[in-house]
Amino acid sequence: MSQKAAFTEKRFLFTYVFVTSLFMLWGVAHSMSDVLNKHFQNVLNVSKADSGLIQLSVFGAYFVMSIPAGMYLKRFGYKSGVILGLGLFAAGTFLFVPAADSSSFTFFRIALFILGCGMATLETVAHPFAAALGDQRTSDRRVNFSQSFNAVGAIIGPAIGSYFLLRAISGAEVHNLDAVKTLYVGLGGFIVFVAIVFFFLKVPVLTDPHVEHAADLDAGSVDTTPGKKLIQHRHFVWAVVAQFFNVAAQAGTWSYFINYGVEKMHLTDERAGYNMTLFMVCMAAGRFVGTYLMKFIAPNRLLAIFAFCSMVACVIIAQSWGGISYGALFSLNFFFSIMFPTIFSLGLKNLGKHTQQASSFISMGVVGGAVMPYFMGKIANYDVAQAYYLPIVCYFVIFLFGAKFFKVKH
Secondary structure (H helix, E strand, C coil): CCCCCCCCCHHHHHHHHHHHHHHHHHHHHHHHHHHHHHHHHHHCCCCHHHHCHHHHHHHHHHHHHHHHHHHHHHHHCHHHHHHHHHHHHHHHHHCHHHHHHHCCHHHHHHHHHHHHHHHHHHHHHHHHHHHHCCCHHHHHHHHHHHHHHHHHHHHHHHHHHHHHHHCHHHCCCCCCCHHHHHHHHHHHHHHHHHHHHHHCCCCCCCCCCCCCCHHHCCCCCCCCCCCCCHHHCHHHHHHHHHHHHHHHHHHHHHHCHHHHHHHHCCCCHHHHHHHHHHHHHHHHHHHHHHHHHCCCCCHHHHHHHHHHHHHHHHHHHHCCCCHHHHHHHHHHHHHHCCHHHHHHHHHCCCCHHHHHHHHHHHHHHHHHHHCHHHHHHHHHCCCCCHHHHCHHHHHHHHHHHHHHHCCCCC
16 A cells, blocks of 8 residues: 555556557647648648638547547457557548649548547547556556657657648749648558557556556545446546647647747748747657656646646737747747646546546547637737737636646545
């Protein structure tokens, strides 16, 4: 009972490394879509608000796919769930070829929707998968550590996207979408390779720590009210709400980062795109720092602190104070860093047999990312800085969750 819980176990280590690599993979795809946002503004002549429909396609897929993915996970297990997610992910990337050939924004959105279905499946599976690879007492740290590599992927994505896309439009072939095809076919080929490797990976037999007998774990680590329905667990409901607003803030912030650099800092598209790589470095740093700080500060308390700092940063960004506001925009990604995995792991606490189903609903909360970019884009059409007032509402909800509504009620 008093023994300190290990981060993970030796028998789980190789599987945990592989699962963590999946977090990096969809981090690449998510952040590349934000470069794609600016690219389509330039090449397909869509407005800022309409380019925000890219996020509607990707995050809308989470709303559609998360529940079916959770049902699939419950029936067929983690390994099959990962393979299904990678298959849909790859299919979406390959559909970029006919979409580019037809120069159709609608076709691109269909491809992004299927790609999003794959990412939704992977996220639904990977979070409880990582949590299951060890003691539940360390599940917050384990999921945050895996999400740190999602941030590494988010660093790689803008660098690759800016090189292939924003660099391409500075040349003569302004209306050529060949670069889009090359980029996404390459990504799809790599995803297929990962799926094949995972197919042959031997996953150890798992005893989900969320449903282990209470005698083996700290008091309160399993569902002590087995008769309660999932919806009756208040902390879970608030986690879904918090995740909705969290991803709404993320999607809006990322979607118009390049626009902010171009319009407020007078950078070139390419330079602003490469700065997004540094922007994602801030998120990676925040996740590694946040994971370390959780050894000393309760995860919910750290979440509330970072949410408050995010609200302050948004106010500064909206003032258009040059370098100060631009620096605050970078800091926003640092403070955002721990929110997704921390909300996820806090929401799964003490749910017992409901854990996998709960993972589906929390993943479905990601649909918030489909909403915010469009409304921020409406404001950004007039002043991109003023659009950053909107995420303050999102961070306030997250602050409430971290300060009060994370608590498990018995």
